[in-house]
Amino acid sequence: MSSAAELLLDTARRGELHHSIILHGPSREELRALALSLAKTLNCLEGTTGDDCPACDRIERRLHPDVHFIEVSGERKLISIEQIREVVAEATLRPYEGRNKVFVIDPADGLSTGGSNSLLKTLEEPARDTTFILLTRSPDLLLPTIRSRSQAIYVGGEVAQDEELADFIRSGLMRFARERDTAALLAIAAAVSQREPTGDAIALLGTILCDAAAGRIDLGGSLSVDRILAAADGTTAALRWLAVNADARLVVEQALAELV
Ligand SMILES: [Zn+2]
Structure with a gap:
């Protein structure tokens, strides 16, 4: 794991992570792995940067009710406006059982202009205990309004x-x-x-x-x-x-x- 990733996980462990993170880099697998580690760290029952506690295990298996993966599926290249509406509604609720609600948007450049705009207010005034993790090859592919509300971290080969x-x-x-x-x-x-x-x-x-x-x-x-x-x-x-x-x-x- 790169030092940038370690630093980010440690920041998350201390509860000091920015509420909207853009992870960007050439390897989609690496971005996904780090997003998963961040989601675990934010909800780990042992307070570590992700171990095999029941919460981490459920996140790994995508069964944790507070960790959401918003992805494109099938032939579609874009994340649908309905998916974003669900995110916006879900983001107003407190976590069910974890410490943090985590939304992983993969890839964030799959957001349409409409989808991006629907998300803006949530990104601007996030509920406490809510973290957005946006994955993309490059932040340049995202709307400036999304970029300006997020912290961009380059992952891999820095x-x-x-x-x-x-x-x-x-x-x-x-x-x-x-x-x-x-x-x-x-x-x-x-x-x-x-x-x-x-x-x-x-x-x-x-x-x-x-x-x-x-x-x-x-x-x-x-x-x-x-x-x-x-x-x-x-x-x-x-x-x-x-x-x-x-x-x-x-x-x-x-x-x-x-x-x-
Ligand atoms: Zn754990």
């Missing part, structure tokens, strides 16, 4: 995706760990916030910080694991702020300020 930026981030972090030169952090924030799509670049930064906290990357300095984890959490917050059109550079600088 490091290979932008090796140049990853190198820049790693060497900047090493320089900061060695010399405590905050200019190195500001340079990282500038580089990350100028990348398109910025959400993917911030997710990459979060992945690298997680790798450093887990000891998979040696920054060669004396940064505490707590501070590195705080900065990694900061990148999750930054993605949330980005979804409401906050200044990307500022929010990344704030995340990295946790290291100082």
Whole structure:
């Protein structure tokens, strides 16, 4: 499992997940597996990131009354407006037996414009304990109004995706760990916030910080694991702020300020 996925599951375990998540990436299987793990984590009776407790088992077998899969079927390419109406009605109810109602929309680019619009108000003012997980190859395939209400997470192959930026981030972090030169952090924030799509670049930064906290990357300095984890959490917050059109550079600088 990628570090981005681990970070996301841990965020879910702590109950701090954004209420609408877009999981995007090239592998539909990987997206589905992560969505399933998230649904389990949000409802696991053992409080873990998904184990074989009865709730997780029922989610796996698609028998859990609070976890809904909205999919296209047969010849249809689109999710029907009736399916979305059911989601909207169901989303107003409290969970039956779990802690969270989870709606997995697969694929989210199967939403028609009408379907997307019907879903907007629910996404905007979600009931407590409700999480939407939208799966797609690319957030660009979704309406901007859906994207702006959701946190987009790239799943799979993130490091290979932008090796140049990853190198820049790693060497900047090493320089900061060695010399405590905050200019190195500001340079990282500038580089990350100028990348398109910025959400993917911030997710990459979060992945690298997680790798450093887990000891998979040696920054060669004396940064505490707590501070590195705080900065990694900061990148999750930054993605949330980005979804409401906050200044990307500022929010990344704030995340990295946790290291100082
Ligand atoms: Zn469980």
